[in-house]
Amino acid sequence: MKKINLYLVALISLMGTYACGSGGGAKSVENQADSIKKDSLAKVAQTPHPDTTYASVKKLKAIKIDTFLKDVPGKLESYENLYANVDGILTFRGAPSRETPFVGKVKGTPSTVKVDWAFSTGGGMTPRWGGGSGWTGQPLYVNWSDAQLKRIKTEAAQYVKPELKNKEIIVGSLAGKVFFIDFETGKASREPYNINNPIKGTTSIHPSLNGNIFVGQGINTTSPFGAVVFNLYNHKQVSFFPVDRNAWRAWGAYDSSPIAVGQFVFRPGENNTLYKLYCKGDSVKLHSTLRFRGENGNAAGMESSIAIHRNYGYVADSDGNILCVNLDNLNVVWHYRNHDDTDASIVVVEENGVPFLYTGCEIDSQGAEGFSWFTKLNGLTGEEVWTTQIDGRCIDGKKKVEGGMFSTPLVGHGDCEGMIFSHFVTHKAGRLGEFVAFDRKTGKTIYRIPLKNYSWSSPVALYNEKNELFIFTGDVVGNVYLMRGKTGEILHTSHVANNFESSPIVIGNKVVCGSRGTQIYKMSIE
Numbered sequence: 001m002k003k004i005n006l007y008l009v010a011l012i013s014l015m016g017t018y019a020c021g022s023g024g025g026a027k028s029v030e031n032q033a034d035s036i037k038k039d040s041l042a043k044v045a046q047t048p049h050p051d052t053t054y055a056s057v058k059k060l061k062a063i064k065i066d067t068f069l070k071d072v073p074g075k076l077e078s079y080e081n082l083y084a085n086v087d088g089i090l091t092f093r094g095a096p097s098r099e100t101p102f103v104g105k106v107k108g109t110p111s112t113v114k115v116d117w118a119f120s121t122g123g124g125m126t127p128r129w130g131g132g133s134g135w136t137g138q139p140l141y142v143n144w145s146d147a148q149l150k151r152i153k154t155e156a157a158q159y160v161k162p163e164l165k166n167k168e169i170i171v172g173s174l175a176g177k178v179f180f181i182d183f184e185t186g187k188a189s190r191e192p193y194n195i196n197n198p199i200k201g202t203t204s205i206h207p208s209l210n211g212n213i214f215v216g217q218g219i220n221t222t223s224p225f226g227a228v229v230f231n232l233y234n235h236k237q238v239s240f241f242p243v244d245r246n247a248w249r250a251w252g253a254y255d256s257s258p259i260a261v262g263q264f265v266f267r268p269g270e271n272n273t274l275y276k277l278y279c280k281g282d283s284v285k286l287h288s289t290l291r292f293r294g295e296n297g298n299a300a301g302m303e304s305s306i307a308i309h310r311n312y313g314y315v316a317d318s319d320g321n322i323l324c325v326n327l328d329n330l331n332v333v334w335h336y337r338n339h340d341d342t343d344a345s346i347v348v349v350e351e352n353g354v355p356f357l358y359t360g361c362e363i364d365s366q367g368a369e370g371f372s373w374f375t376k377l378n379g380l381t382g383e384e385v386w387t388t389q390i391d392g393r394c395i396d397g398k399k400k401v402e403g404g405m406f407s408t409p410l411v412g413h414g415d416c417e418g419m420i421f422s423h424f425v426t427h428k429a430g431r432l433g434e435f436v437a438f439d440r441k442t443g444k445t446i447y448r449i450p451l452k453n454y455s456w457s458s459p460v461a462l463y464n465e466k467n468e469l470f471i472f473t474g475d476v477v478g479n480v481y482l483m484r485g486k487t488g489e490i491l492h493t494s495h496v497a498n499n500f501e502s503s504p505i506v507i508g509n510k511v512v513c514g515s516r517g518t519q520i521y522k523m524s525i526e
Contacts, residue, residue, distance in 0.1 A: 046079055048311040049380060051326050054334040056382055060321075061293040065330045066246075069287045072278050075328045076262030079310040082207040083260075088142040089505050092202035092257035092408075093458065096308035097348040099411050104462030104506035110470055110525045111491050113480050116510070117186025119520040124175035125221055129198045131175035133514030134218075135406060135456045136255070136305075136345075137502030138202040139171040141183065141512070148209065148233075155234040156190065164189040169512055170232075171520055172199035172215055178230075179520070183507075186522055193230060196222050201255035202305070202503070205232070206265070210282045212238055214265065216254025227254045227267065229284050239284045247271035248291050248299035257305040261327060266308070268315050270301030276330060290330040294321045295337065307346040309355035309379055316342035320361060324382060334382030339373045340364050344422075345408040348379060349440070355379030358420055358440075360390075360405035369393040372404035372424055374436075376443060386443030390436060392426040403427050406456035408503070411440075414467035416485040419446060421471065425454040433475060435459075437488060449488040453477045458503040460511065461485070462525060472511050472525060474500025482525065497521060 057063075067074070083095050094102045121131035133139075144152070144166045153160050167183035176198050180190035200218030211233040217225055229238040243252040249272040258267040258277075264287065265277040278287040293299050300319030307314045312333065313325045318341045324333040340361040347358045360374040371389040378385060392403035403425045412419035420440050425433055433454025437446040452475060459473035469485035478497035483490050498517035505512050506525075514520045 048076075048079060048328065049309075049326070049333075051328065051331060052333060053331065054382060056335045057332050059295045059337070060332065060335055061295065061297045063332055064291045065288065067288040069278055069285060072287060074276070074288060074330070076264065076311055078262045086207050086209065088205070089140055089507075090142070090205040090207055091140075091259055092136055092138050092204070092305045092345065092503070093347075096259050096261060098305060098307045098345045098408060099347055099349060100460065102460075102505060102507070104460065104472075104509055104511070104525065106462045106464050106470060106509050106525055108464055109468075109484075109491065110462065110482055110509075112526050113472070113482055113492055113494060113496070114524045114526065115496060116522045116524055119179070119181050119186050119188070120518050121173045121175045121177070121179055121520065123518060124173070125198060129174045129219055129221075130516070131173055131518040132498070132516050133171055133502040133520065134174050134200050134516050135501045136202045136257070136408075136458070137172065137200065137514050138257075138458075139169050139505055139512045139514060139520065140203060140205055141505055141507060142168050142170065142205065144168065151233050159191040159235050161188055161190055163187040169520070170203065170205070170213070171514055172201070172203040173514070174198045174200065174516070176221075178203060178213070178215060181520065183512075183522070193235060195228055197225060200253070201303075202257040204258045206279065207260050212279070212282050212284065214258040214267065216256065216267075218253050218255055220253070225252055227269075231282055238282060241286070244269070244271055244273060246289075247273050248293065249301055251301055255303040259306055259308055261308055261311075264327070266306050266313055266327065268302035268304070268306050270303055272299040272301055272317070274302070274306070274313075274315060274325065274330065276327070288330055290325060290332075292321075292323065292332065294319045303343045305345040307348045307357070309348045309350065312355070312379060314346045314348065314357055314379065316346055316359060318343070320365070322346070322357075322359060322377070322382075324379065336377060336382045336384070338375065340366055340370070340404065341402070344405050347409050347411060347420075349411055356385065358409050360409070360422060360424075362405060363392050363394055363403035363425075370403070374405065374422065374438065374443070376440070388438065388443045388445060390424045390426070390434070392424060392428065395427050401425075401427075408458040410459045410461060410471065412437075412461070412469055412485055414463050414469045416469040419485070421459060421485070423455040423457070423459070423473070425456070427454065435473065435481075435483070435488065437485070447488040449483070449490070451475055451481065452479050452493070456501050457513070460504050460506045462506060462509065470525075472504065472506065474504070474513060476501055478515060480523070496523070
């Protein structure tokens with residue numbers, strides 16, 4: 001703790017330095033104070049977290065960092081959220097923190113969910129995987145400027161359809177294609193981009209809107225198999241990263257949704273490798289990699305999306321390891337043992353200037369029955385603030401279905417400030433799946449609401465004019481739910497699709513979500 005105390009002292013000292021600095025001009029004392037406060041906070045926001053290592057890292061059996069672009073410094077040029085001012089939803093949960101900054105708006109108390117359109121992806125490459133979208137499968141949304149739209153129509157003329165307008169939905173599909181859909185009509189806005197293998201995870205658009213979209217292949221049905229970057233303006237492939245022969249784990253899928261910070265993009269792989277990609281213009285080059293083995297010597301894969309606060313990145317793997325990584329140099333800062341396979345993405349929330357992590361695990365290696373540990377960690381030190389257990393079990397059939405948490409949590413605001421919500425797969429009699437609300441300060445369970453079936457989908461928030469929170473979510477048999485966040489009261493439920501395994505986005509009072517089948521849906525919340 002000594003290092004952290006020194007770090008906090010340094011931040012306080014930095015704020016004091018700017019507050020006490022001399023300056024000219026005839027500003028009033030009040031205006032000058034406001035200016036100083038903004039300057040101080042801006043400087044602190046750009047201050048990196050310390051390059052340090054805690055004793056918990058010694059529990060890892062091996063760490064290997066390789067740098068491939070020796071002439072490119074690894075230090076991030078900026079720690080700011082590059083997604084904050086873009087008119088769109090460009091990555092899983094919309095931001096480096098995975099805290100879901102996109103929220104919907106409704107009037108009064110909503111009580112209905114109506115389907116506006118359904119877009120068909122077709123049946124896909126294999127009978128087993130079909131089309132539509134799976135976990136996490138979140139759509140992206142871009143409101144193109146007129147100049148950007150003109151560029152697309154010029155450079156990708158042979159792929160563009162008459163329906164292409166400013167507002168566009170882009171979604172990776174189990175059909176092995178990236179589909180383009182007009183937000184208003186639900187009709188194809190362009191020809192799909194063929195990726196040749198099913199896509200399970202969420203694609204990611206570079207926030208500079210240089211055109212690059214990062215796509216991870218999820219299932220190896222054809223060769224080559226790996227990670228793709230193509231350009232949305234001209235539909236040309238920018239790069240293809242095949243199976244990494246240097247990886248410590250053979251499975252080369254990429255379900256994680258990449259994220260951009262500074263001049264780099266960070267992409268975890270299911271081959272146990274964290275990739276740091278250098279992006280200049282629309283070019284993408286491999287800068288460096290991090291590989292690690294856990295306490296038991298295993299090199300496990302990373303399916304969850306990396307969460308980021310300034311220069312600290314937080315990754316989770318299928319063996320229950322959570323690592324904090326200094327993104328400037330890929331040094332491991334701390335390690336936490338998260339009990340079991342962790343596929344749900346970590347959520348980072350800054351509270352009183354300190355980043356805290358919220359994470360939950362599955363019931364997998366524990367056996368047929370066990371617990372999902374839902375945990376709050378100090379993002380600077382890895383120290384456990386609290387942990388709570390949600391009981392559940394696995395189902396064994398043709399395909400084993402694990403229990404526990406696959407859903408990425410939703411942070412509550414408005415009348416639900418201080419709350420956090422998530423789905424849990426319980427598979428208990430009468431309780432196949434539950435929606436659970438927790439107190440963020442204590443970890444205490446506020447309510448547990450049984451649903452008609454379990455869910456892997458991540459819920460989204462809508463707020464009304466009174467700042468009351470309402471939650472939209474779906475389950476694995478295609479039911480949708482509209483809930484009051486404060487109490488868990490179910491205001492509406494209906495059957496819409498085959499399987500809402502994917503996570504939705506919300507724009508205004510409109511929700512867009514893919515189903516495990518052949519359909520992508522847009523729904524109105526009223």
